[in-house]
Amino acid sequence: MNPRRKKRLLVIIAVLFGIGTSIGLVLYALQENINLFYTPSELIDGKGPNKEKPHIGQKLRIGGMVVPGTVERNEQSLQVSFKLIDTGPLVTVRYQGILPDLFREGQGIVAQGVLVEPNVIEAFEVLAKHDEEYMPAEVAEAVKGIKHEKPKYNLDSDS
Numbered sequence: 001m002n003p004r005r006k007k008r009l010l011v012i013i014a015v016l017f018g019i020g021t022s023i024g025l026v027l028y029a030l031q032e033n034i035n036l037f038y039t040p041s042e043l044i045d046g047k048g049p050n051k052e053k054p055h056i057g058q059k060l061r062i063g064g065m066v067v068p069g070t071v072e073r074n075e076q077s078l079q080v081s082f083k084l085i086d087t088g089p090l091v092t093v094r095y096q097g098i099l100p101d102l103f104r105e106g107q108g109i110v111a112q113g114v115l116v117e118p119n120v121i122e123a124f125e126v127l128a129k130h131d132e133e134y135m136p137a138e139v140a141e142a143v144k145g146i147k148h149e150k151p152k153y154n155l156d157s158d159s
Contacts, residue, residue, distance in 0.1 A: 036054065036058075036060050036061070037060070037061045037062070037063065038054065038060055038061070038062050038063075039062070039063060039064055039086045040062065040064045040084050040085055040086050040088060040089055040090065040091040041086050041087060041088035041089060043060075043062060043091055043115075043119070044088065044089040044091065044118070044119060045088065045089070053118075054115050055115070056115055056116065056117070056118075057114060057115065057116075058114065058115050059112075059113070059114055060112075060113070060114075060115060060121070061110055061111065061112045062084060062091060062093070062110070062111050062113075062121055063084075063108065063109065063110040063111075064084035064085055064086045064091070064108070064109070065084065065085055065086070065106060065107065065108050065109075066082050066083070066084060066103070066104070066105050066106060066107055066108075066109055067082070067083040067084065067085050067090060067105070068105040068106050069105065070082050070083040070090075070105070071105055077096070078096055078097050078098060079094065079095075079096050080094070080095050080096075080099060081093065081094045081095070082105075084109070084111070089119070090119070091119050091120070091121065092119060092120045092121070093111050093113070093120075093121045093123050093126075094116075094120065094121070094122050094123065095111070095113075095123040095124075095126050097124075097126075099126055099128075100126060100127065100128040101128075102128040103126065103128045104128075107128055108128075109126055109127060109128050110126075110127045111123040111125065111126045111127070112124060112125040112126075112127075113125070
């Protein structure tokens, strides 16, 4: 191979390596920052046709209704825990901070956080809906087509 072709080949290989490295770094950064939306049922039962469940430590957003009687506040700190429901199982959300003014039992919320146990979210942000008509797009899409029926939960048990 003559020196001119060899030089061109090395330049092409270096450019391809640089592009490949850039794409890899971008994909890695996106993987760390992607937050998937789940409902309590999807979190417990799995999402999609393959029933894929999130892994422990994954960042995610979860939306549902705050179950009446489940809000527990720590007297010594700003730690709050409550349970969320859609039409199926309960999911516990723990949050350290001041909740939004519109946060109430029986209201719809969206929490963003990290999955610490299969049914426990450690939230770093809690958003409450602002009136009876508004519903976040992800929650509206998740509950579209769901028959409104009484949730299957019992406040006397720890489920």
